[in-house]
Amino acid sequence: MMFEELISLAFKQLLLGYLFEFNAHGYKIMKKVHQDFYPADPEINEGLLYTTLKRLEAEGLITRETETEDRPSRKVIHLTEAGRQQFLDWLMAAEDEDGVKFDFFYQYPFLERCNYFKYLDTEQVELLINKQIALSGQRLERYRAARESMIQKGVDRFRLAIIDYGISSEEMKIEWLKTLSERSAAGC
Amino acid sequence: MMFEELISLAFKQLLLGYLFEFNAHGYKIMKKVHQDFYPADPEINEGLLYTTLKRLEAEGLITRETETEDRPSRKVIHLTEAGRQQFLDWLMAAEDEDGVKFDFFYQYPFLERCNYFKYLDTEQVELLINKQIALSGQRLERYRAARESMIQKGVDRFRLAIIDYGISSEEMKIEWLKTLSERSAAGC
């Protein structure tokens, strides 16, 4: 069968996760992905979706059956046992390192700019920092609202913990940005 | 000239940043990138480097002059005025949002797994959490060591702030992981 060492990549894993929880057809998944991650409404990205589904089918991780009863003829997807197993293997894997030395550097794009702030004058730096504080504040609001709606929907404690991570992360950023602002002002 | 809306992507921007600070040839940059980001010693990735340099030259952001004096014939790179300007434009840009709703979700791969922890039993979850705590602890040590060497090298306060962000980030993660562990244990 030979697909054991196909490294589980981002989108593929996302699909397996969705399909582990419910059976659906492509369009439905697309809608849900965008509802979960994107605020935009054109609901694009059929490209990756259908090509990845084709690949998953070829790898024997899913099956797709055309539903002729429903008029627009959708293809209902089912996880195969191999697919289920591969998802669980990923879930229980303890390793997720990829060898990058300072991964946090890429996690927050602002840091890339910060790297060169010595070439800017204090006012410009102050402006950029304040912009970031505002952005983090906006994200905090969004995350807190999301947390509330998650509680009302009754999501499990692990998923709630994820949004808590997001909140802590933004709070930490804001604190760090304020310290940075002080340090920047003090150094001239 | 027409290259104004070429969105500045990760590696391209990294190169412009390096070249803003010093003139160098490809091989030297490659060494430095790996020294800064990768612990491995095979020092691979010529592919992206030289193709990107070619692209930057075609875009008029750099010039390359072959140094015939030095024997292995290196090509010394210089940022053009357009290149310098594009770097500064990026540096002073206040926007870095890309529309992803919960970007932090992708920032920490563990969260993707956490999303499905309700399907695992408490011991397995505990195991995975402890592994993450250990990993964060290792990173913390590395970052703190890096901070010390940065101080000794006399890097500017903004670059020091970047490593401080990394340290805060890992400390926050560890705290969050411990809370998660408690919550996980309490829920059964």
Added chain:
DNA sequence: CCGATCATGTAACGGGTTACATGATTTC
């Protein structure tokens, strides 16, 4: 002189984005 390092490059391939094509069904 042999291996390590310096130095520059090409080619194949991968996931992901963007844009387009197609057609059925629902809604107004």
Added chain:
DNA sequence: GAAATCATGTAACCCGTTACATGATCGG
């Protein structure tokens, strides 16, 4: 019957990875 939405797909392109090719020079 026109517009919106449902539903599936292809094709071109881009960044980045992996692997390979080439050759000069330096240290043992």
